[in-house]
Amino acid sequence: MKNNSHSSRRKFLQQLGATSLVTASAPFVSLGAQEKAEERILHYERKISSNDTIRIGVIGYGVQGHFDLTTALKVPGVELAGICDLYSGRLENAQEQFGKDLFVTKNYKDLLDRPDIDAVLICSVDVWHAQMTLDALAKGKHVYCEKPMIYQISEGYPVMEAAKKSGKIVQVGSQRVSSIGYQKAKELLASGEIGELNMVNAVYDRQSSIGAWQYTIPKDANPETTSWEKYIEITEKMDFDAKKFFWWRAFKEVGTGVAGDLFIHLLSGTHVITGSKGPESIFSTGQFSYWNDGRNLPDVMSGVMQYPESPEHPAYLMTLQVNFISGTGGQEIIQLVGSEGVMTLRGNGLSVTHSILPEAPGFGGYDSLFTFSKKMQDEMRAEYESKWTPQQRSRPTKEDIVFRAPDGYSDHLDHFTNFFDAIRTNGKVVEDAEFGFRAAAPALACNQSYFDQKIIHWDPVNLKLKKS
Numbered sequence: 036m037k038n039n040s041h042s043s044r045r046k047f048l049q050q051l052g053a054t055s056l057v058t059a060s061a062p063f064v065s066l067g068a069q070e071k072a073e074e075r076i077l078h079y080e081r082k083i084s085s086n087d088t089i090r091i092g093v094i095g096y097g098v099q100g101h102f103d104l105t106t107a108l109k110v111p112g113v114e115l116a117g118i119c120d121l122y123s124g125r126l127e128n129a130q131e132q133f134g135k136d137l138f139v140t141k142n143y144k145d146l147l148d149r150p151d152i153d154a155v156l157i158c159s160v161d162v163w164h165a166q167m168t169l170d171a172l173a174k175g176k177h178v179y180c181e182k183p184m185i186y187q188i189s190e191g192y193p194v195m196e197a198a199k200k201s202g203k204i205v206q207v208g209s210q211r212v213s214s215i216g217y218q219k220a221k222e223l224l225a226s227g228e229i230g231e232l233n234m235v236n237a238v239y240d241r242q243s244s245i246g247a248w249q250y251t252i253p254k255d256a257n258p259e260t261t262s263w264e265k266y267i268e269i270t271e272k273m274d275f276d277a278k279k280f281f282w283w284r285a286f287k288e289v290g291t292g293v294a295g296d297l298f299i300h301l302l303s304g305t306h307v308i309t310g311s312k313g314p315e316s317i318f319s320t321g322q323f324s325y326w327n328d329g330r331n332l333p334d335v336m337s338g339v340m341q342y343p344e345s346p347e348h349p350a351y352l353m354t355l356q357v358n359f360i361s362g363t364g365g366q367e368i369i370q371l372v373g374s375e376g377v378m379t380l381r382g383n384g385l386s387v388t389h390s391i392l393p394e395a396p397g398f399g400g401y402d403s404l405f406t407f408s409k410k411m412q413d414e415m416r417a418e419y420e421s422k423w424t425p426q427q428r429s430r431p432t433k434e435d436i437v438f439r440a441p442d443g444y445s446d447h448l449d450h451f452t453n454f455f456d457a458i459r460t461n462g463k464v465v466e467d468a469e470f471g472f473r474a475a476a477p478a479l480a481c482n483q484s485y486f487d488q489k490i491i492h493w494d495p496v497n498l499k500l501k502k503s
Contacts, residue, residue, distance in 0.1 A: 083112035089455055090116040092146035092176075094167055095159035096125045098250065099181055103156050103208065106447045107179075110455050116152045119143045121262040122280070124253050141262050143167060147174040154204075154458060157181060162269055162289045165190035172201040177458050179451070181208040182303070183295040184471035188479050188500065191472040198468035206454040206464040207471030209303040213453050214446035216383035219438045220308045220371070223378060228387055228436070230375030232309065235353040237301035237369045239293075240361035247326045247334060247359040252281045278329060285330035287482070292332030293357040294319070294481040301355055303466065303474040304369055304380070310347035313473045313495030314340035319481035320488075325360035334359040338481045343495070355481070376433070383446055387436035395423035472498065 089112060093104050096118050107113055117138035118129040126139040138149070143159075146152055147170055154177035157167045165185045171178045178198075184207045185191050198205040211217055224232065241247065256277040258264070263275045270288055273279065284290040305311070317340050321333030338355035342348070371378040376389035398404065398419045404412055450465070457464045476498065480491040492501035 087112045087459055088114060089153050089458055090114045090151055092117040092119065092149070092152045092155045094119045094143045094146060094155055094157050095163075095181075096120040096129055097158065099208075100156070100158035102447070103158050103179070103181070103451075106445070107156060107451045107455075109448055110452050113455060117146050117149060119146050121266055122253070122256075123260045124255065141265065144170065147171055147176060153177060154179065154454075158208075160266075160283045160289050161291045161295055162186045165194050166269060168194055168205070169197050172197045172203055172205070175201070175203065177204040177454075179206045179208060179454050180471070182299050182471065183291055183475040183478060184468065185475050185479070186291060186295075188476050188483075191468075191476060191498070195468045195472055204454065204457045204464060205468045205471075206450070206457070207303075207466045207468070207474075208450070209300055209466060209471075209474065210447040210450040211300060211304045212307040212466050212470075213450040214304075214383045214440075215444065215449070216380060216385055216438060216440055216446075217304055217307055220378060220380055220385050221310070223385075223387060223436070224308055224371060224373075228376065229371060229373030229378050229389070230391075231349050232351050232371055232373050233349065234351055234372040235305050235309075235369065236356075236372065237305060237353065238356045238358075239297040239301055239367050240356070240358040240363055241365045242359070242361050242363070243365070244326075246365065248282050248284045249326070249328060250281055252277050256281065282328075282330070285326075285328070285332055287331050290332070291479060291482060293321075293334070293336045293359070294338070294478045294485075295475070297357045298336075298338060298355050298481055299474050299478040300367075301369060302478055303470070305353065305371075306470070306474055307465070308369075308371070309342075309351075311342055311495070312345065312347070313342070313493060313498075314353065314477050315343045315493055315495060316341045317477055317480040317484055317491040317493060318489075319355075319484040321485050324358075332482070333485070336481070336485070338484075340477060345495075383440040383444055385436075385438045389433040389435065391431045391433070393430050394427040395419075469498075 091107060091113060093100050093115070097120070100120070104115065108115065115133060115137070117140065118126065119140050119142065120126055120129070121141055126141070129139055130137050140146065146155060155171050157164060157171070157178060157180040159167060161183060164180055164183070168178050168180050168184070185194060258275040261280050263280070266280060267273050273288060279286045279289055284292060284296050306313070317338065319336060319338040321336035323333055324335045326334045335358050340353040340355070342351045342353060344350040367381065369380040375391045376387055378385055378387045399416070404415065453465055456462060473495070477493065480493060484491045494501055
């Protein structure tokens with residue numbers, strides 16, 4: 036299948052050369068992230084030979100399956116070999132897009148049995164992720180699996196083991212971890228730009244019916260057109276429910292709700308910036324605020340996680356928020372708060388503002404000093420002013436930093452480029468099975484905490500639940 040991305044990549048290179056990604060007076064700031072992005076793009080300015088061709092199959096051709104395939108095919112040398120989906124209408128849609136000769140099936144194992152398929156994109160309902168990944172690895176396929184990598188924490192261990200034994204590449208699909216903006220954030224944090232990290236506030240809000248997963252359900256949805264019995268092979272027996280098929284994220288029987296869909300983006304992004312192995316305690320609460328459509332997973336949810344001190348970072352507290360009826364209109368923000376400033380990430384850009392304590396301790400103003408006798412006040416003020424210079428009493432200042440990715444930049448494309456690069460070179464991906472599990476386990480623990488109404492204790496080093 037022909038790719039026409041050469042000209043767009045050339046244009047992006049020109050933008051990189053012409054656009055300053057960083058605006059700052061601070062001497063520390065470098066263009067390391069720009070160089071990495073440029074290096075990845077230049078890699079594909081070479082001609083792709085037939086030996087470099089990677090043929091892919093897509094398992095699950097819903098909303099994310101469409102987005103993932105469209106992006107994957109922008110990487111030179113990637114070809115589509117087949118699509119699997121349980122809904123007949125999506126298979127018709129696939130052949131309308133790519134031609135009647137495209138191989139389509141309702142059984143994902145048909146794709147895994149094809150010798151001409153090198154890798155699969157698993158874009159299915161959450162409850163199937165682990166089983167499909169295990170089956171794909173057993174058949175010698177490389178795997179790109181949408182987040183969360185697993186539906187329940189216990190599934191993570193066999194998936195990580197299978198990935199290790201297979202020798203195949205496994206990439207989990209939280210694309211922000213490949214963002215040049217997040218790499219710049221990692222660089223700035225490590226340099227001490229905001230002092231010592233102590234808190235992360237992460238928000239992923241929406242305000243729309245589509246954002247709340249109320250996707251359009253086709254008029255012909257029924258047990259036959261959706262292969263309902265196949266769909267629930269891995270779950271408890273359920274009567275046909277079109278919502279549980281097309282709005283599956285909202286139902287705990289097959290999906291993982293806002294925690295598995297959006298908390299996990301915030302967690303994986305923060306983990307790549309901080310280098311963290313994960314939190315040690317997790318608590319979550321939620322409510323049903325607006326979308327009373329039969330869902331059994333909340334539409335407003337918050338989580339609190341405590342990250343222990345580690346070789347990678349100081350101890351920090353993380354708050355998570357998803358609000359599906361947010362008066363903000365929707366926002367995605369990760370805010371890292373340090374002792375000397377705040378770094379705020381929005382999309383693929385970031386800003387840093389500073390607030391640095393003076394060397395001298397506080398004295399006067401909103402202080403108990405004014406409650407003393409005048410004589411005591413004067414005596415203590417004189418002692419303070421003789422000990423601390425005006426400079427020591429004033430707050431140091433630093434220039435703010437703004438980082439912007441160039442127009443047209445796509446972290447999603449970078450994420451797939453990383454995946455296919457790793458396949459061709461037997462290299463490493465940014466979000467392997469272990470990284471995916473380190474993000475998925477705390478996210479899924481939020482659901483456990485919500486339903487059980489208790490704090491979940493987690494061992495981030497040994498990747499195990501602790502007894503309460």
